[in-house]
Amino acid sequence: METQLALLAFNAAPVAIVLTEQRVIRACNATFARLLGYRAEDLPGQSFRLFYGSDEEFEEIRDVGLTLLRETGSYTDERLVRHRAGHALWCRFRATTLAPEAPLDRLVMSFAPIHEGGPVSLSKRERQVLELMNRRLTSKEIAARLHLSPRTVDDVRGRLIKRFGVRRSADILPMLGGRG
Structure with a gap:
C-alpha cells in the first residue's frame, strides 16, 4: 500500500521530477514529460542528451555543479533545456x-x-551566451570560453x-527568470 502511495505521489507531483543513472532517464513523472513535450512512458532509457541543442552543450553541462554534488550532495542552477518542439x-x-x-551514477x-512568456527560440550560440551570462561571465570571459x-x-x-525588446543584455535574464 505504501509503495502504491509513493508511486502515486511521484507520478502526480506538481513538480517535474526525473531519476537518471549515468545521464540516462530511468524514471520520470508525467509533469516532467509534459514540461518537455513528451509522454512519460517514452522517456525511460533515453539519454538526457535529448534536452540539449548539441552534443557539445550536453557534454559541457555535465561538469557544471559536479564539485558541489560531490561535496554537498546537491546542486541548483537555472538552465535552458530543449522542448520536443525545438x-x-x-x-x-x-x-x-x-x-x-x-555523482552522475544516480x-x-x-x-x-x-x-x-511563450516559447523561447534561440540559436545554439544564443543559448551558449545566455548560459554563460547566467553564470555572471563578462563578454570577454564568454568570448574566451567559446x-x-x-x-x-x-x-x-x-x-x-x-x-526581447530590452535596453541592455542584463535585462534579459531577469525577464527569463534567471539571476540578472
Whole structure:
C-alpha cells in the first residue's frame, strides 16, 4: 500500500521530477514529460542528451555543479533545456545525487519553468551566451570560453536585446527568470 502511495505521489507531483543513472532517464513523472513535450512512458532509457541543442552543450553541462554534488550532495542552477518542439525552456534545475562519490551514477532532479512568456527560440550560440551570462561571465570571459572574439559575443547580446525588446543584455535574464 505504501509503495502504491509513493508511486502515486511521484507520478502526480506538481513538480517535474526525473531519476537518471549515468545521464540516462530511468524514471520520470508525467509533469516532467509534459514540461518537455513528451509522454512519460517514452522517456525511460533515453539519454538526457535529448534536452540539449548539441552534443557539445550536453557534454559541457555535465561538469557544471559536479564539485558541489560531490561535496554537498546537491546542486541548483537555472538552465535552458530543449522542448520536443525545438524551442528552449528556461528552467530552475535542482539535483540531488544518491551516490556522492560518483555523482552522475544516480541523480534525482527537478525542473521548474521560470519564464512566463511563450516559447523561447534561440540559436545554439544564443543559448551558449545566455548560459554563460547566467553564470555572471563578462563578454570577454564568454568570448574566451567559446573561442570567439568579444565583438562576436557583443553581436549576440545585441541580437538578444533586440529580440526581447530590452535596453541592455542584463535585462534579459531577469525577464527569463534567471539571476540578472
